[in-house]
Amino acid sequence: MTVTLAPCSESTLTDRYQTTIPDPIRKALGLNKRDKICYTIESDGRVVISRADQTESDPIIGQFLNFLAQDIETNPQHVKALSPDLVNHVQALVSYVDLDLDAPLLDEDE
Template structure:
């Protein structure tokens, strides 16, 4: 049998909601908007764990925010993709094959 490091309880409301006790939040390092995962074992016990948040690239996020602000501020600068630009893109990706249905490798996630 597994060693129990912490045991506590909470109550379900009429709408089947509960508050995660502060001792559990602290133990799992949970914050607002964090996600938790429930793993129900074959013996009926439940393991609750913190879902690892995906780290977003702050540089990409800032760049995309900059582009969005610039598009909103200067919509007159937006242009459709020209035929020559499409040809340039096609030249750059010529021979590159991708399978959008293929699973990602562990190092790609």
């Protein structure tokens, strides 16, 4: 039994086998630019599209964090506390900034 909640959304496959995910699908999955999507092939041949697990770690960031951890372990003498003056200076520089980490980026911010 198939339940359809909304009309079918179509997109065109380009010569490079790329497509744009239609707006209703992006909204339903809560997708934003650069998000990953997952395709699951079911036994009857249908393909289900879903939002990829966002808990996957970025391999580049992981490598960088491993590098930092190794460097700190190898050279603990290089680790220094921030001075109170520097902390106060940074806080003063950003005190007026209102930041919403969940807000989508504008096109000019990407």
